[in-house]
Amino acid sequence: GDSVTQMEGPVTLSEEAFLTINCTYTATGYPSLFWYVQYPGEGLQLLLKATKADDKGSNKGFEATYRKETTSFHLEKGSVQVSDSAVYFCALTEKTSYDKVIFGPGTSLSVIP
Amino acid sequence: EAGVTQFPSHSVIEKGQTVTLRCDPISGHDNLYWYRRVMGKEIKFLLHFVKESKQDESGMPNNRFLAERTGGTYSTLKVQPAELEDSGVYFCASSRRLSTAAEAFFGQGTRLTVV
Numbered sequence: 001g002d003s004v005t006q007m008e009g010p011v012t013l014s015e016e017a018f019l020t021i022n023c024t025y026t027a028t029g030y031p032s033l034f035w036y037v038q039y040p041g042e043g044l045q046l047l048l049k050a051t052k053a054d055d056k057g058s059n060k061g062f063e064a065t066y067r068k069e070t071t072s073f074h075l076e077k078g079s080v081q082v083s084d085s086a087v088y089f090c091a092l093t094e095k096t097s098y099d100k101v102i103f104g105p106g107t108s109l110s111v112i113p
Numbered sequence: 114e115a116g117v118t119q120f121p122s123h124s125v126i127e128k129g130q131t132v133t134l135r136c137d138p139i140s141g142h143d144n145l146y147w148y149r150r151v152m153g154k155e156i157k158f159l160l161h162f163v164k165e166s167k168q169d170e171s172g173m174p175n176n177r178f179l180a181e182r183t184g185g186t187y188s189t190l191k192v193q194p195a196e197l198e199d200s201g202v203y204f205c206a207s208s209r210r211l212s213t214a215a216e217a218f219f220g221q222g223t224r225l226t227v228v
Contacts, residue, residue: 099168
């Protein structure tokens, strides 16, 4: 079945460091790809998305590019802030089954001043 | 506009007891989803309601779990009897009728601990 794998955490970075969280997926069809974020004490929020190959999703300084050839959707940010500390989930939906989101295990990020 | 609200935020129960989790979706949202994250692993889909009807319950782990959405408003998820492996965070999400699951708004989750 469809699945999402992402790098294990926790990840600890200093403020203004470059962030990469790797994500790869397995899907039978042609999925849409997403990154969600859960800040402490809050619910999951959709951070960015990409629906076709070579699309780049971006939001709040974060970017991820849909790479069909490598089945990847790595999350990047050039300069992290303390406020970016959260758990990040890579996810997909299949075009044949829009009624559920398939999530990866999550990567916890801590940014220290 | 109020967001998706889940009650309680935390629950600690003994093995064998019953627990009922509640989700109040955003008003007017026909789609309601339940997910759970067990032991820090991936968040897994449990089921999907469209109004009061179960559209997809393929993710429900076993018959100890019962979800209802009477009247198509709030939903409850009952675990009876609870087992240790049921511990985790249970998320609810809702979206408008023609939205996809990825466009759903999530609640903060209920952290369930079974001891």
